[in-house]
Amino acid sequence: HRYYNDTILPDIASQQLLEFRHQHSRPIGLMTKITGEPTDIRDTVTLNTEIFDNRNFFRLMSHQDRERIPERVVHSKAGGAFGYFEVTHDVSRYTKADVFNEIGKRTPVMARFSTNRQKLGGNDVGRDAKAIALKMYTNEGILDFLTFHIPLFFYKEPMKFSLNGHAFRRNPQTTLFDNIMRWDFMTLRPEIITSNLFLMSDLGIPDGYRKTDYFPLHAYEIYNKHGERFFVKFNFRTEIGLYNLTNAEAMAIGAEDPDYFNRDLYNAIAAKKYPSWRLEMDILTKEDVKRVDFDPFDMTRLWRRGTYRTVPIGRLVMNRRVDNHFRDVEQAAFSPDNLVPGITGPVDIVFRSRKIFYPDAQNYRLGVNHANIAVNAPLYEKTYSRDGVAPVLDNMKDAPNYFPNSFNGPLPYVDEARPRDLPIVLHSNAIDLQPASEFYNEIVESDAHRQRIAENVASSLMSVVDDVEKRALLLLTLIDVDLGRRVSISLKKMKMVSSEEKRDRLTQCFAHPSQHYHYY
Numbered sequence: 001h002r003y004y005n006d007t008i009l010p011d012i013a014s015q016q017l018l019e020f021r022h023q024h025s026r027p028i029g030l031m032t033k034i035t036g037e038p039t040d041i042r043d044t045v046t047l048n049t050e051i052f053d054n055r056n057f058f059r060l061m062s063h064q065d066r067e068r069i070p071e072r073v074v075h076s077k078a079g080g081a082f083g084y085f086e087v088t089h090d091v092s093r094y095t096k097a098d099v100f101n102e103i104g105k106r107t108p109v110m111a112r113f114s115t116n117r118q119k120l121g122g123n124d125v126g127r128d129a130k131a132i133a134l135k136m137y138t139n140e141g142i143l144d145f146l147t148f149h150i151p152l153f154f155y156k157e158p159m160k161f162s163l164n165g166h167a168f169r170r171n172p173q174t175t176l177f178d179n180i181m182r183w184d185f186m187t188l189r190p191e192i193i194t195s196n197l198f199l200m201s202d203l204g205i206p207d208g209y210r211k212t213d214y215f216p217l218h219a220y221e222i223y224n225k226h227g228e229r230f231f232v233k234f235n236f237r238t239e240i241g242l243y244n245l246t247n248a249e250a251m252a253i254g255a256e257d258p259d260y261f262n263r264d265l266y267n268a269i270a271a272k273k274y275p276s277w278r279l280e281m282d283i284l285t286k287e288d289v290k291r292v293d294f295d296p297f298d299m300t301r302l303w304r305r306g307t308y309r310t311v312p313i314g315r316l317v318m319n320r321r322v323d324n325h326f327r328d329v330e331q332a333a334f335s336p337d338n339l340v341p342g343i344t345g346p347v348d349i350v351f352r353s354r355k356i357f358y359p360d361a362q363n364y365r366l367g368v369n370h371a372n373i374a375v376n377a378p379l380y381e382k383t384y385s386r387d388g389v390a391p392v393l394d395n396m397k398d399a400p401n402y403f404p405n406s407f408n409g410p411l412p413y414v415d416e417a418r419p420r421d422l423p424i425v426l427h428s429n430a431i432d433l434q435p436a437s438e439f440y441n442e443i444v445e446s447d448a449h450r451q452r453i454a455e456n457v458a459s460s461l462m463s464v465v466d467d468v469e470k471r472a473l474l475l476l477t478l479i480d481v482d483l484g485r486r487v488s489i490s491l492k493k494m495k496m497v498s499s500e501e502k503r504d505r506l507t508q509c510f511a512h513p514s515q516h517y518h519y520y
């Protein structure tokens with residue numbers, strides 16, 4: 001705690017303005033219009049003046065009208081930081097990617113830490129997928145990893161992005177999170193249940209962005225300089241350890257400080273407790289892929305233990321706060337398709353659709369030249385793309401704008417090692433509850449944990465109509481009879497609460513919408 005006059009400032013984040021004044025003992029310069037004209041002090045007020053003659057007023061106000069750009073359709077709320085990635089192990093046997101070769105090599109990175117279902121201004125501590133979007137400024141271009149803190153994805157049918165997104169976000173009339181919508185959709189598309197059981201478990205609310213693992217989820221194809229290919233899943237393992245919040249802790253924190261995750265990230269870096277992760281990859285060879293008895297490209301399931309080997313690659317360390325959130329975090333544009341030689345990328349249908357939709361969203365949100373915004377810019381770039389809305393930077397000046405040309409415009413190179421064909425992956429559309437059952441029986445470590453999952457599920461079923469509830473109980477029983485039984489008993493107990501108490505609960509739950517809505 002620091003004192004300022006009589007005010008106690010609770011943490012480093014609250015001292016940001018004091019820090020600024022500490023660094024600048026005098027005003028940092030003359031105030032100007034955005035065109036640079038110095039502002040006369042008479043133009044800083046309009047009272048009793050002719051407003052149209054004010055040389056400052058219109059530029060200032062019309063700029064404010066345009067301060068907001070569209071928020072991301074998902075992962076709207078976030079914090080960010082800069083840092084580096086350092087190679088600790090030689091993985092050149094598996095990939096020729098320059099960024100992962102040469103022990104000790106450091107690559108600058110930027111990360112955006114977000115929560116999936118909250119809008120800007122929402123509550124960080126919701127029971128929700130947390131994410132890191134990581135941008136590596138490598139010598140061979142930008143390499144992005146978009147990750148979730150749970151190790152599998154909601155669905156394998158990309159069309160579900162929009163429809164699942166609607167069902168799990170806000171009711172279009174009430175604007176509330178709506179458990180009927182969620183359970184209706186989930187029971188009609190049961191593959192979504194596995195990732196949601198993860199979210200209902202103790203792993204569902206990590207204690208801040210630093211204290212959890214992150215997974216890019218897809219099986220990526222990578223190749224070495226001899227053209228040999230491997231299929232890998234990358235994992236970012238937190239070095240500080242896994243810590244989660246209980247429902248009660250999350251409720252209490254969320255009521256006090258909905259920005260708990262962003263505050264923790266900011267304060268930790270300021271206090272030099274740098275968040276860090278070990279990057280490793282689980283590897284299957286081409287032959288393994290043919291041999292295993294599950295679909296390794298299906299993002300709704302985990303690779304079965306014992307079928308792959310894990311190899312460490314390096315360390316990710318976030319050691320610098322962003323100076324300006326809008327400039328560096330809101331304007332950041334990530335795409336899983338930002339890849340480098342040595343990493344061909346994922347081959348599944350979800351990835352193939354993501355390739356299209358990230359640049360599409362960013363062309364809308366930031367404009368077609370979003371790669372020219374400082375935070376997105378690669379170390380080196382020479383293209384034949386031209387013009388469009390700002391920023392165009394030098395727009396490749398007077399270089400030829402067509403290709404091929406005989407006038408020394410930029411030339412392509414030959415990557416001898418790059419595989420010539422991509423594997424074609426066809427997925428089964430059968431409903432497979434095995435991943436959910438595996439999670440419940442093999443990954444969840446104790447009966448007490450199974451009981452907490454059942455109670456979280458039951459709590460979310462409290463406000464669901466009978467026919468959907470029946471379908472949900474049937475689905476849970478099909479996953480595992482014990483899960484169905486536990487949820488059913490918990491639900492009955494919760495419903496037996498006297499009607500007066502029940503009214504109180506509901507009142508509370510509306511007063512703290514996070515209890516039944518955000519937390520699921």
Ligand code: HEM
Nearest residue numbers: 072075112131132133146147148153158161216217357361
């Ligand atoms: C069909 C599948 C998916 C589609 C169509 C999709 C689409 C999108 C879109 C349109 C955005 C907003 C981009 C922007 O405005 O800059 C976004 C953000 C994001 N997505 Fe996905 N997504 C999909 C699956 C996934 C998966 C599997 C992951 C994680 C492994 C993921 C992680 C993220 C993250 C972390 C962000 C936030 C990026 C940021 O911080 O700017 N998404 N997604």
